[in-house]
Amino acid sequence: MDTDDLGAWIREFARLVAQNKEKLTDLDSAIGDGDHGANMDRGMTAVVAALDAEPPDSPSALFKKVGMTLISKVGGASGPLYGTAFLRMAASADTTVDTAGFAKVLRAGLDGVVARGKAELGDKTMVDALAPAVDALDAAVAAGASQKEALRAAADAAGQGREATIPLVARKGRASYLGERSAGHADPGATSTTLLLIAAATALGDED
Amino acid sequence: MKKLINDPANVIADALHGLALAHPELRVDHENRIVVRGDAPVQGKVGLVSGGGSGHEPLHAGFVGRGMLDAACAGEVFTSPVPDQMVAATKAVDGGAGVLHIVKNYTGDVMNFELAAEMVAAESGTEVASVIIDDDVAVQDSLYTAGRRGVGATVLVEKIAGAAAEEGRSLGEVADVARKVNAYARSMGLALTSCTVPAAGKPTFDLPDDQMEVGIGIHGEPGRRRVPVAPANEIAEMLVSPILSDLDFTGGDGVIAFVNGMGATPLIELYIMYNEVSQLLAKAGIPVARSLVGPYITSLDMAGCSVTLLKADDEILRLWDAPVNTPALRRGV
Numbered sequence: 001m002d003t004d005d006l007g008a009w010i011r012e013f014a015r016l017v018a019q020n021k022e023k024l025t026d027l028d029s030a031i032g033d034g035d036h037g038a039n040m041d042r043g044m045t046a047v048v049a050a051l052d053a054e055p056p057d058s059p060s061a062l063f064k065k066v067g068m069t070l071i072s073k074v075g076g077a078s079g080p081l082y083g084t085a086f087l088r089m090a091a092s093a094d095t096t097v098d099t100a101g102f103a104k105v106l107r108a109g110l111d112g113v114v115a116r117g118k119a120e121l122g123d124k125t126m127v128d129a130l131a132p133a134v135d136a137l138d139a140a141v142a143a144g145a146s147q148k149e150a151l152r153a154a155a156d157a158a159g160q161g162r163e164a165t166i167p168l169v170a171r172k173g174r175a176s177y178l179g180e181r182s183a184g185h186a187d188p189g190a191t192s193t194t195l196l197l198i199a200a201a202t203a204l205g206d207e208d
Numbered sequence: 209m210k211k212l213i214n215d216p217a218n219v220i221a222d223a224l225h226g227l228a229l230a231h232p233e234l235r236v237d238h239e240n241r242i243v244v245r246g247d248a249p250v251q252g253k254v255g256l257v258s259g260g261g262s263g264h265e266p267l268h269a270g271f272v273g274r275g276m277l278d279a280a281c282a283g284e285v286f287t288s289p290v291p292d293q294m295v296a297a298t299k300a301v302d303g304g305a306g307v308l309h310i311v312k313n314y315t316g317d318v319m320n321f322e323l324a325a326e327m328v329a330a331e332s333g334t335e336v337a338s339v340i341i342d343d344d345v346a347v348q349d350s351l352y353t354a355g356r357r358g359v360g361a362t363v364l365v366e367k368i369a370g371a372a373a374e375e376g377r378s379l380g381e382v383a384d385v386a387r388k389v390n391a392y393a394r395s396m397g398l399a400l401t402s403c404t405v406p407a408a409g410k411p412t413f414d415l416p417d418d419q420m421e422v423g424i425g426i427h428g429e430p431g432r433r434r435v436p437v438a439p440a441n442e443i444a445e446m447l448v449s450p451i452l453s454d455l456d457f458t459g460g461d462g463v464i465a466f467v468n469g470m471g472a473t474p475l476i477e478l479y480i481m482y483n484e485v486s487q488l489l490a491k492a493g494i495p496v497a498r499s500l501v502g503p504y505i506t507s508l509d510m511a512g513c514s515v516t517l518l519k520a521d522d523e524i525l526r527l528w529d530a531p532v533n534t535p536a537l538r539r540g541v
Contacts, residue, residue, distance in 0.1 A: 080319035
């Protein structure tokens, strides 16, 4: 995967966020403050504009631009969380990224989210989608899976992680004020994170 | 939705233009959406920066001026500002003695201010300290929540820490004063109606005419429970008793009692509430040393009120009495 391939991943994520804006907002209205779809869409639209204006020349520069733009444009909790994830990915990305390298990059992003948000698995946050995805990616790489298979496994694990947030009681963020009333709804952050992994499987999953 | 607005998308920008024209003694940076003291940076004084989602006016921009904040960052309605704004505000008020960030305890605010502090540290020598305000007893403070919300105590912290900074105290000392005020303050709020976020166009939650929400936050978040509408004396009891059972207010130099309006409640009702609150405190043997009554930390057009009690000592009272000159709080000048 080179800079252009990874850029295609980011653009596919922006497209999925725009397509699912209403869905993300509805999920957030149920247990948060109803702005996740609009905030992420505003952020990713700005990311695509920034990439168009000045195409980055390395994976690291790409991720840095994505992270800085999200931090500057999104606000709320998702701006710092996604922004920190991409800044950590920038710090760990080599000049070209193979599947194992992508797993390493994504793991660095997960570590960033955990460091920033201090959420643990089961708190009903984006970690519940991202952590199983990174684990699945590592396992697939270790088992010698193709890039396509590995990224599909990661996307599937993210989706399952997202589904698993539905019965959970939120322990972080504004949803935690609801206590038991937060159960019965999928977490909006885990949902947008699943879109990020689906985008990877779509945009980067062509090569075997 | 009936509101005195133009395009809902321009609410913050339009309001900041009005603030700038009404208060030429303040500097408004419209690009960064920050409001700065006209004479900032004040050399040798610790700079105080706060900010948060808009919709709580006069908090925070209405408290920018001598004796209180040096700068305020305005986010979208009920959405945290972004770090770029906080970095710009921090730079604008750095008079060489460091900058204190006063942050209400909401996940977004905390993380954006944290990032801003990291960005300032990475690009300049400005020393930044942060204090988190979390005084809302309606929220259980446990591992299983994001912690208590920052509400009424924020106004008291901004006033008292602002006075400490004006005295020329160090960053560490001003931060300690702010933390002490937060530690000694507790709040509880109640809503009679929902609020309507301009961009949403409809009330945030449904509250029937004969019901009220006890333990409400300042963004229309749910409270502890929904109960039938009651007379003011019973409402005061619902607000004061959880505060008194959360912290021992006896044995100090009395309290600063703050009855706050949520935005749509008239002052006459706030004084009725203040009367009831005073009587409950007298009954509990807690003297009132100072008071504040009015809409100071609001939730758009929500009707209702909150009560904040701050356990006072000599230092707190002296700093409370110090001169202040801001759009929303002015005395001794």
